[in-house]
Amino acid sequence: MLQLGxxxxxxxxxxxxxxxxxxxxxxxxxxxGFEFLERAANFEIGDNMIGFRAGESYARAIAAGLVNTAKxxxxxxxxxxxxxxxxxxMRLSGNLMLSGLVRWYVxxxxxxxxxxxxxxxxxxxxxxxxxxxxxxxxxxxxxxNRGVYVPGLVITNLALGTALASTIVLGGWLWLVWRxxxxxxxxxxxxxxxxxxxxxxxGVLFAAGNASISIExxxxxxxxxxxxxxxxxxxxxxxxxLTVKFSANIAEIVRAGLLSLRREQWDAALALGLHRxxxxxxxxxxxxxxxxxxxxxSSYLDLVKDSSLAVAIGYPDLMNIVNTTANTTGxxxxxxxxxVLLYLVLNLTVxxxxxxxxxxxxxxxxxxx
Numbered sequence: 110m111l112q113l114g115x116x117x118x119x120x121x122x123x124x125x126x127x128x129x130x131x132x133x134x135x136x137x138x139x140x141x142g143f144e145f146l147e148r149a150a151n152f153e154i155g156d157n158m159i160g161f162r163a164g165e166s167y168a169r170a171i172a173a174g175l176v177n178t179a180k181x182x183x184x185x186x187x188x189x190x191x192x193x194x195x196x197x198x199m200r201l202s203g204n205l206m207l208s209g210l211v212r213w214y215v216x217x218x219x220x221x222x223x224x225x226x227x228x229x230x231x232x233x234x235x236x237x238x239x240x241x242x243x244x245x246x247x248x249x250x251x252x253x254n255r256g257v258y259v260p261g262l263v264i265t266n267l268a269l270g271t272a273l274a275s276t277i278v279l280g281g282w283l284w285l286v287w288r289x290x291x292x293x294x295x296x297x298x299x300x301x302x303x304x305x306x307x308x309x310x311x312g313v314l315f316a317a318g319n320a321s322i323s324i325e326x327x328x329x330x331x332x333x334x335x336x337x338x339x340x341x342x343x344x345x346x347x348x349x350x351l352t353v354k355f356s357a358n359i360a361e362i363v364r365a366g367l368l369s370l371r372r373e374q375w376d377a378a379l380a381l382g383l384h385r386x387x388x389x390x391x392x393x394x395x396x397x398x399x400x401x402x403x404x405x406x407s408s409y410l411d412l413v414k415d416s417s418l419a420v421a422i423g424y425p426d427l428m429n430i431v432n433t434t435a436n437t438t439g440x441x442x443x444x445x446x447x448x449v450l451l452y453l454v455l456n457l458t459v460x461x462x463x464x465x466x467x468x469x470x471x472x473x474x475x476x477x478x
Contacts, residue, residue, distance in 0.1 A: 143447075145438045146171070152433055154425045156341045167434050174430030175451055181344070181426065182413045182455065185351040189412065190405070192352060193359025198389060200364045211360070218357035224418055227350040231422045234342035240334045251327055251334050257345045258327035261338030343424035347416070355412045362404040366397035398470045406463040410456050417452075427451060 146168040154161045157173040158180065200211045218226070235254050238244065243253035251258040327337030340348070370393055378388040417428040428448060435444035 143440075143443055145434075145440050145443070148438070150434070151437065154430065156344055156425055167438065170430050171427070171434065171447065171451075174425060174427040177425055177430075178413075178416055178419075178427040179455065181347055181351065181416050181419070181424075182459075184348055185355065185412050185416065186409050186459075188348070188352040189355040189359055189408070192356035194363050196356060196360035197363025197367065200360060201367060215357045215360055218353055219361075223350065223354050223415055224421060226354060227346060227418055227422050230346035230350045231343065234346045237342075240329060240332060243329065243334060248328075249326065251329070253334060254342065255333070255339075256342055257340040258334045258337050259340075260324050260326050261336075341424075343419070343422050346422060347419050347424050347426075351412055351416060354415075355408050358408045358411075359405060362401055362408065363397075365404075366401035367393055369400045370396055402463065402467045402470055406460065406467070409459050409463065413455050413459055414452065 147166055149164050150167045150170045151163060152170070153163045154170060154173050156177065158176050159169070159173050161169055161173040196211050196214065199207055200215070202208050202211075234256075237252050237254045240251075240253045240255055243251040243258075245251050249260055325336050327334050327339070330336075367389070374393060374396070375388060378392040379385070383391070416426060419426040420429040420432060423429075431444045431448040435441045438444075
């Protein structure tokens, strides 16, 4: 009876709050609903991948913000994982100086607020020299106060069928390389033949579809830098901030996972004549993944949610676009509901993918046991 009373009370509270919200919106002349999504948005989005322009619908603007959030989440998770794993392994190095530097890095980053770090990276990005005096690395990468410029791929005359076939080939290449790295020690498959086969297949597809691919290098032109692929200062600052912050967390997770194995595992692998690097890659790390993966999942979810701090540095992510939409339309409650649902979808997607991978790791560990 107590549980039933709590449920009824919660439902009544929601009904009362909903009624009050509807009454307040009617009093100030705002019609509840999501019809505003079809109206034209009167703002621009400087950095977006779907080509949004002022005058298009609010729904398309929110979609552009969602794509930006997904882009920063995917890149942030990948870079934080690579850097975090490397730092976690270096933390266990026998070199006291290297281990000490990594320890200080982890302690400083983990005990500093992410928002403060984002402000630091944003200020650093805007403090870079102008394009004509940009910092250059071998004339391939340029750092300026207008962004980061790197070489980019230019694909022309790419038909839909060629794009789909190329995607399938690339997916097969990734699978073959993954299998190759796992089976290389027994000589069943090697990454090099798989890479050559995929390269030939892509060449045939592009030739058959009259498509072409080239690398475009950035170059200083007048008062700007043209060509290549550019990252805005806000995007670069957000990506660096999230990568640095969560790489420190993942480094500690990796270190804990490696230390969770008994010392006999290391001694047995070394006794077989394996190099320390091969011991970590082939023996220790695969077993430690059973400890690392669940904790890394929490870090990935936090990274996705903390990407909403982009609103503080001006990057047009989902939170920023929805906030602007709420201010210009007055539909604050509907906008809040949209952003909650979209972040819920993003996090549930990340959680589902990581749980799938975790189940594969756990099953492999059980069979090995």
